[in-house]
Amino acid sequence: MVKKRKDVRRRILDVTRDLLIKKGLSQLSIRMIAAHVGCSVGTIYFYFDNKDELVHALIEEGFEKLITIQENVETDYSDPCIRFEMLCRNYISFARENPEYYEIMFTLNQQQMARYPSEKYRRARRTLDILADALDKCVEVNSGKVKDPYFSAHLIWTFMHGLVTLLQARRIDHNINEDKIVNATIEQIIRLNFDSLE
Structure with a gap:
């Protein structure tokens, strides 16, 4: 379970890094990240309080x-x-x-x-x-x-x-x-x- 959580967090960070470069900070949203990760918005918020974090x-x-x-x-x-x-x-x-x-x-x-x-x-x-x-x-x-x-x-x-x-x-x-x-x-x-x- 711990490894799975680390894998999900890693996936979120990797996708966010890619989107930041392609879309820019102003266009980036939690909903966009979740869609590209293939998870719910709630899953993102389980690992990070907000986009800034x-x-x-x-x-x-x-x-x-x-x-x-x-x-x-x-x-x-x-x-x-x-x-x-x-x-x-x-x-x-x-x-x-x-x-x-x-x-x-x-x-x-x-x-x-x-x-x-x-x-x-x-x-x-x-x-x-x-x-x-x-x-x-x-x-x-x-x-x-x-x-x-x-x-x-x-x-x-x-x-x-x-x-x-x-x-x-x-x-x-x-x-x-x-x-x-x-x-x-x-x-x-x-x-x-x-x-x-x-």
């Missing part, structure tokens, strides 16, 4: 996947500069390999849903905390100093997010190799004079 569950899933990847990088790379590079590479790889999760995590119109719960937001922030820590330690071992590592991590994130968004939207010139531009972007991030980020 369902969407928040998908956002949380996406961040947990990304955090797991980043924490593995923390464990696997003791050199902070290599760790910083791998965090950047794995962020972009995550986005390219999980486009639906990425879109739900970062591009949904927040005004169309309830505020993301503060405890979940704090957990999601760990993605930037890990990047900020690697950046800070990388600069430190090179006798530099970053005044505000968290702000700097945000700045670097905007570079990567911009690239990912263009790649997802297929707005990069088709004559430009995607892997080449990804590598070039990461190299430029690494070459930044970290002191200038203060």
Whole structure:
């Protein structure tokens, strides 16, 4: 029975993720989800209080996947500069390999849903905390100093997010190799004079 409940919940989440991308948040409804899952509206409400809670569950899933990847990088790379590079590479790889999760995590119109719960937001922030820590330690071992590592991590994130968004939207010139531009972007991030980020 427990496994069956988990399977139903998983099915609801998978269908919702697909519908969010195809229909958009404003068009999504519990009734639509139930129809595509092949269950009653009441079954959806057995697992989720409302549409917002369902969407928040998908956002949380996406961040947990990304955090797991980043924490593995923390464990696997003791050199902070290599760790910083791998965090950047794995962020972009995550986005390219999980486009639906990425879109739900970062591009949904927040005004169309309830505020993301503060405890979940704090957990999601760990993605930037890990990047900020690697950046800070990388600069430190090179006798530099970053005044505000968290702000700097945000700045670097905007570079990567911009690239990912263009790649997802297929707005990069088709004559430009995607892997080449990804590598070039990461190299430029690494070459930044970290002191200038203060």
